[in-house]
Amino acid sequence: MRRDTQHVLLVLLGGALLRIAADDTYLRYVRPSHRWLLIGAGAVIVVLAVVALVRDRVAAVPHGPDHDHAGAERHVPWLLLVPVLVIALVAPPALGADAVSRAGPANAVVQAADAFPALPDGPVDLTVGEFVARAAWDTTGSLDGREVVLTGFAVRRGAATDLARMTIACCAADARPNRVRLVGDLGDVAPDTWLRVVGSVQPGSATAATGYVPAMTVTAATTIPAPPDPYEY
């Protein structure tokens, strides 16, 4: 690959990082705190490429290829075009129902505590992850009889519908799902539909036998547009 082609490729790569960090697109792939890493890296890549372009012009450098690699390895830099094209043309969506189904029917929960702080009064908004953790581990029963509001997307479990949300630590590659079994008349909900459901936990439903998937009696469910931030952290 010629030097000037490499420079153009780097400008596109840096531009792609800056582009997804400019709006909420990056939240499909990494956690919010990575935004500044992406902006920094994108800017550095563009600067490195522009500096090299200008220096090559000024020094009237011939556009020879880099003779660093032999044989097929010479062509490997071309692969940098793949993420650029995938981001620019497709921008794949956040992980959804397919990834949840792929991970199996059980929740992979970590027991972080066995007593949780009491919830505030009134209907309370919880993350799906916290709902599952409280349902599975809380010995004080802080969820029992409480009206909670959960936001997540629909996933099929046979004929029934689960509510699910992905939790990520760093990027979507380490995502792990939390599911909640919805009990109630929801009608026919297509997978990946985002829902806001109101209801309460069925006490004792999140056990090893159910794969730590709690059941929730739903009193109201509304379809909502996908939130800008699709994951929990």
Place this chain on the structure above:
Amino acid sequence: MDGSIRSVTIAPPARSPVRVTSLHVFCAVLLVAVLARPLLTDALSAPVLRTAATVFVAVCVQAIPFLVFGVLLSGLIAAFVSPAALRRVLPSRPAVAVPVAGAAGLVLPGCECASVPVARRLIGQGVPDAAALTFLLAAPAINPVVLVATAVAFPGEPRMVLARFLGSLATACVLGWLWQRLGRVEWIAERARRAAPAVSGRGRWAVLAETARHDLVSAGGFLVVGALTAATLSVLVPPAWMDALAGQIVLAVGVMAVLAVVLALCSEADAFVAASLSMLPLLPRLVFLVVGPAVDVKLIALQAGTFGRAFALRFAPATFVVAVLCAVGAGLAVLP
């Protein structure tokens, strides 16, 4: 000596007006891709491909900033740290230099993508191979960010942090000593040994920029190879594996070691995944944490690109075996 500017001193072949260059190919590829966009979007509408595409972009987007950090550090070393200065810092006996390089890994807060270009630059500046490779393995595994992440992921098990630290440091040092005894100079590609030109003043900044740019282009393509592999395997590996493992510790250790290689998680995030596999005992999860930062598909691709295929073919399997043994040893010694 022409060092890292060798690439610009090679005269191009005589050009006729119709010669097709990579820039033309590049523009053609872009044009075709834009025109074929509906086809691409259609092709990626299958749920499994969409999941794989998301994981692919996520691995790239997550790793590139760390790779950029690594190549900048590599450029800084090339421009401002002379081989003589490095020789003064490192003990002259390689057997002692190895643990010192391992301990130096404590201070580079990056994941594994950052340490490959840095280790290559250290070799280029005359650091003994064994010490540079020890640093390569230690830096992503035992830096403070990774240890804190591990402590956060395993709140009830502080010994997991100690076991991970010991297992990873042991892996790095054992491989360093092994390389010093058995390693051959020719296994590392000659291109990795080229020193940056010695310069001073403003020339140093030019060396920094050119070294970083060059390392980024050559390593970036291999990172993409790794990300493609990890994305493919992540949708192909059946999760039912996990459930079958609960009671079988030896099998679980083996499968977790293989999973660490194929999933190619960032070393700052793998602890959270390991913590979530609560159906398994701690030992196989420790193996996952020690093997992952030392050898995974993304790293194998990066190492093959940076140090050559002959190197990766020997280093990756050796690292895998040593990491599994060190992790099991550390686990048996430290974990309850």
